[in-house]
Every structure is written in C-alpha cells, then in structure tokens.
Amino acid sequence: MSRIDDLLEKGPTASFEFFPPKTEQGEQALRDAIQHLAWLGPSFISVTYGAGGSTRDRTHELVVEMLDATTPMAHLTAYGHTRDELVGILTRYRDAGVQNILCLRGDPPRDPADDDGPGDLGHAIELVHLAREVGGDQFSLGVAAHPELHPLSPDRDSDRRHLVEKLAAADFGITQFFFRAEDHLRMLNELAALGCHTPVIPGIMPVTNVSQIQRFAELSGAAVPEQVLARLRPVEDDPEAVRAVGVEIATELCQTLLDEGAAGIHYYTLNRSTATREIHAALDWPS
Numbered sequence: 561m562s563r564i565d566d567l568l569e570k571g572p573t574a575s576f577e578f579f580p581p582k583t584e585q586g587e588q589a590l591r592d593a594i595q596h597l598a599w600l601g602p603s604f605i606s607v608t609y610g611a612g613g614s615t616r617d618r619t620h621e622l623v624v625e626m627l628d629a630t631t632p633m634a635h636l637t638a639y640g641h642t643r644d645e646l647v648g649i650l651t652r653y654r655d656a657g658v659q660n661i662l663c664l665r666g667d668p669p670r671d672p673a674d675d676d677g678p679g680d681l682g683h684a685i686e687l688v689h690l691a692r693e694v695g696g697d698q699f700s701l702g703v704a705a706h707p708e709l710h711p712l713s714p715d716r717d718s719d720r721r722h723l724v725e726k727l728a729a730a731d732f733g734i735t736q737f738f739f740r741a742e743d744h745l746r747m748l749n750e751l752a753a754l755g756c757h758t759p760v761i762p763g764i765m766p767v768t769n770v771s772q773i774q775r776f777a778e779l780s781g782a783a784v785p786e787q788v789l790a791r792l793r794p795v796e797d798d799p800e801a802v803r804a805v806g807v808e809i810a811t812e813l814c815q816t817l818l819d820e821g822a823a824g825i826h827y828y829t830l831n832r833s834t835a836t837r838e839i840h841a842a843l844d845w846p847s
Contacts, residue, residue, distance in 0.1 A: 562631050563700035564604055564660045565731035568759045572846060573603035573824030575633075575761070578831050580607060580618035589831055596833035600840055602630065603824065604660060606734075609635040620649070624656045633702070634658055636691075637666025638681035646680075646687065650694040661695075662702040662734065663687040688729045705733040705760050707743040711781030720750045727751070727758035734826050736780050737765035739788050739809070741816040762817050765828035766835040767806030770796045807835050811842045818843060 567573050576597055581587045594605070607622045619634060626632040634653060638646065653661065665684040681687055688701050703726040706719070713719035727733050738744060744762050751760070767773045770792050777784045788809055795801035814825050825843075827836045 562604075562659070563731075564631070564633060564702065565700045565759075567603050567631070568732055568761075568823055572818060572822060573761060573826075574600065574840060574845075575604045575606060575824065575826045576602050576836060577606045577608065577763075577826060577828050578622075580622055581831065586831065593829060593831050593833040597829070597836060598630075600837065604631040604633050606633040606662060606826075607635060609637050609664070609666070620652060623653070623658055627657060631660065632658065633660035633662055635662045635664060636687065637664045638684065638687045639666030639679055640677065641679040641681070643680040643690070646690055647694055650691055650699075654695045654698055659698055660700045660702070661691055662704070663691060663730065664704055685726050685729050688726070692729075700732070701730045702732045702734055703727060703730045705735045705747065706781065707735055707738045707747045707762075708782055716750075720747075720754060723747075724751060724754045724756040727756050727760070730758065732823070733758060733760035735760060735763045736782055737763045737776075737828055738782055739785050739813065741813055741820065744817060744822075745820060759823035761824040761826045762822055763826040763828060764810055764814055764839075765830075766803075766810040766839060767792060768803045768830075768832075768835055769799070770802060773806075803835060807838045810835070811839045814839060814843055818846065 564573070578590055578593065581590050605626060607619050609616055609619045623632045623634040636646070636649060641649075650661075663684050664687070665682070681690065684703050688703065691699050691701055705723055705727070709716060709719045713722070735744065748760065751757075765773070765776070767788070770789075774784055791805050791809060792802060795805055817825065827839070829836050
C-alpha cells in the first residue's frame with residue numbers, strides 16, 4: 561500500500577473507481593470487474609460513498625478488505641454527518657491502516673426521506689482539515705476539481721480561487737469527468753497562474769449509454785460536447801456500437817491528456833471492466 565501523493569511523484573498514475581453494490585448480483589459484478597482490472601496493475605482503486613447511509617458502511621468494508629492486495633482510496637463526504645461522526649469514521653480508517661481519502665462536501669440524497677440535513681461541515685476543505693487533525697501524516701488527502709466549474713460556482717474567478725484553497729490544503733485532486741482536453745488544460749493553467757501546482761488527476765468516464773451519460777452530465781454540471789454527440793447519435797440504438805465509439809472517444813482524450821503531461825488517468829468504471837480495459841490497453845503511457 562502507498563500514499564497517492566508519493567505515487568504521483570513517480571509518474572502518471574492509473575486508477576479505477578468503483579461504487580459499493582447494493583445487491584448480491586452487484587457484488588458479483590464488482591468482484592468480476594476488480595479481478596479483470598487487477599492485471600493492469602492500478603496505482604490505486606477508489607471506492608465511492610453512498611448518500612443517505614445507503615452504502616456508507618460498505619465503503620469502509622471494501623476499502624479495508626483491499627488493504628492486503630492493492631492501494632485503496634476511500635471517499636468520504638461531509639454532508640449529513642456531525643463532526644463527531646466524521647471523527648469516528650476517520651479514526652476507524654486511521655486505525656485500520658488506510659492512508660488515502662478523498663474528502664468531499666457531498667450532495668443531498670435523491671430521496672428526501674434519506675436526507676438528515678447538511679451536517680456540521682459545510683465545505684470539503686473543512687473535512688480536509690479535520691482529517692489532518694485525526695490522521696496527521698498518515699493520510700494522503702484528495703479533493704474534487706471541476707474543469708468546467710463547480711455547478712454551484714457563481715463565476716470562474718471565484719471557482720478557481722476556492723479550488724486553489726482546497727488544493728493547498730490537500731495533497732492531490734481528482735476531476736469530475738469531462739470530454740474536452742482543453743477544459744482540463746485551461747483549469748491547470750488557471751491554477752498555475754494563482755500559484756497552485758498541486759497535482760490534479762483527470763477523471764474519465766467512457767460513454768457506453770448515450771442517455772445515461774447525458775443524465776450524469778446534467779447532474780454533475782459537465783457538458784457533453786456536440787462533437788461527441790455527433791459521433792454517438794448515428795449508432796445510439798446499437799449498444800455495442802455506442803460502446804465502441806465511446807471507447808474510441810475516451811482513448812483519444814486520455815492520450816491527449818497524457819501527451820500534455822497529465823498527472824494520471826482516473827477511470828470511472830461504473831463497476832464494469834471491459835471499456836476501461838480497452839482504453840487502458842490502447843494508451844501509450846510515458847515510460
């Protein structure tokens with residue numbers, strides 16, 4: 561197991577993101593995906609954190625289970641938690657030997673019945689500071705970045721300044737998914753102009769379903785560019801063709817990012833392995 565900030569110093573990382581399943585069928589799909597991706601030698605594997613308590617305990621279990629076989633990164637959201645609850649979660653991770661945590665503000669659960677309110681911490685940076693208090697130097701802490709701006713940001717200038725503040729407190733960032741390399745590169749240039757050089761790993765989600773990716777993009781504040789949709793629309797009724805075009809688009813994006821010196825590639829797998837394996841295998845990684 562390694563700290564992610566140490567891994568980033570050695571060169572571009574390759575990482576895969578999974579979510580805790582809710583069913584036995586989902587558990588099997590997750591095990592299959594992890595097994596199929598293991599031979600790629602990922603730098604780390606991240607596990608998301610369910611809203612409203614739906615899969616929160618399972619996140620901790622999965623991360624701890626992975627400690628002996630790989631380098632896991634736990635997601636942790638502040639939304640819906642008291643400060644004491646967060647201290648308890650962080651303490652459990654610290655005592656289990658977990659080193660890597662992605663600190664997020666989090667969003668309200670979709671079902672209002674699961675919404676316990678925003679909790680005691682209003683921003684991700686507060687969670688970063690709390691994790692430092694609990695874990696000291698043990699934790700390597702990441703935060704989220706939005707190349708196309710956070711959906712709640714009033715303007716570009718304030719978005720970037722808030723992001724610089726978060727990244728200064730953390731060890732690395734991971735972006736929301738996006739489709740244009742220029743959005744990520746522009747963000748890095750804007751951060752550098754403000755004196756921030758904390759590594760930010762681009763997050764990539766291959767399109768395997770057109771309506772699904774449009775829905776995800778709407779929820780996250782990302783845009784699906786017209787040039788991407790123009791390549792997908794002619795085949796949108798053919799699932800295999802959509803996946804093939806989606807893999808092609810994602811591979812082109814990843815290669816451009818790597819050629820431009822990206823800190824790594826973070827794949828949003830949706831608990832499936834095929835598209836991720838095809839993209840990763842096609843890339844020319846820096847030696």
